[in-house]
Amino acid sequence: MTRVVAAAGLALALLLTVPGAASAHNAGRIELLVTDLHFSRGSGAGQGIVVNGDLIDRDSGASAAGFAIVVSATGPGGSPAGPVTMTDRRGTGHYEGLLPVGPGSWTVTATAEQGTSALPALGSTRTAEVKVDANGEVSRAQVHGGGSNVGLWLALAAAAAVLAAGVVMVMGRKAAPPPATRPAGQRI
Numbered sequence: 001m002t003r004v005v006a007a008a009g010l011a012l013a014l015l016l017t018v019p020g021a022a023s024a025h026n027a028g029r030i031e032l033l034v035t036d037l038h039f040s041r042g043s044g045a046g047q048g049i050v051v052n053g054d055l056i057d058r059d060s061g062a063s064a065a066g067f068a069i070v071v072s073a074t075g076p077g078g079s080p081a082g083p084v085t086m087t088d089r090r091g092t093g094h095y096e097g098l099l100p101v102g103p104g105s106w107t108v109t110a111t112a113e114q115g116t117s118a119l120p121a122l123g124s125t126r127t128a129e130v131k132v133d134a135n136g137e138v139s140r141a142q143v144h145g146g147g148s149n150v151g152l153w154l155a156l157a158a159a160a161a162v163l164a165a166g167v168v169m170v171m172g173r174k175a176a177p178p179p180a181t182r183p184a185g186q187r188i
Contacts, residue, residue: 029120031058032067032112039108039130039138048100049130049138051086055093055112058124063093068115071097073130076104086110106130 037053051071055064065088072082086097099108108130112123131139 029122030064030067031122031124032056032064033058033124034069034110034112034126037110037126037128039128041136041138042098047136048081048098048102049132049136050096051084051099051108051110052094052096053086053110053126055088055095064112064121065091065093066115066117066119067121068113069095069097069110070113071099071108071110073099073101073106073108075101075106081106101130101132103132103134103136106132 033056035054035056037051040050040052042048042050053069055067055069056062057064067088069086070083071086072080072084074080081101082099084097084099086095088095106129108128110126110128112121112125114121114123133139
């Protein structure tokens with residue numbers, strides 16, 4: 001049983017540390033993904049909406065600080081708002097900005113960009129439909145595009161399934177009985 005646990009631990013460590021095909025396709029660049037995009041009322045009347053979002057590396061799921069999220073919007077009658085570069089005040093990969101929009105239905109686009117980071121990156125785009133009422137309250141926000149880390153969850157689930165299958169195979173293997181020996185001179 002100790003060997004099974006050790007083998008499982010080794011397999012998990014290799015899965016988490018050895019670069020796989022996912023990191024090979026981006027030529028060493030971080031693949032930025034905007035996640036957890038949220039909207040709320042800005043402070044004061046007519047100020048717009050506060051946009052919050054997290055930026056992660058799509059391959060590892062790690063926070064991506066030092067890059068940029070740029071938001072813009074198209075509203076009633078095609079009126080534009082932005083672009084506004086959101087800031088990561090704490091350096092944790094959580095970005096925030098104030099988008100100057102008024103009442104109406106808006107299509108907000110959040111684009112992950114290189115920003116000030118020296119690390120090379122590939123950006124991504126995420127859109128959301130937002131409705132702002134006359135008081136500046138966000139009445140509905142529906143986020144689209146950019147993915148929701150489904151690939152990461154599928155990779156983790158596949159790794160867990162392979163690991164579980166290996167454990168079941170090792171544990172299910174019964175010790176083979178020793179080979180039967182014939183007494184000398186006996187024929188079968």
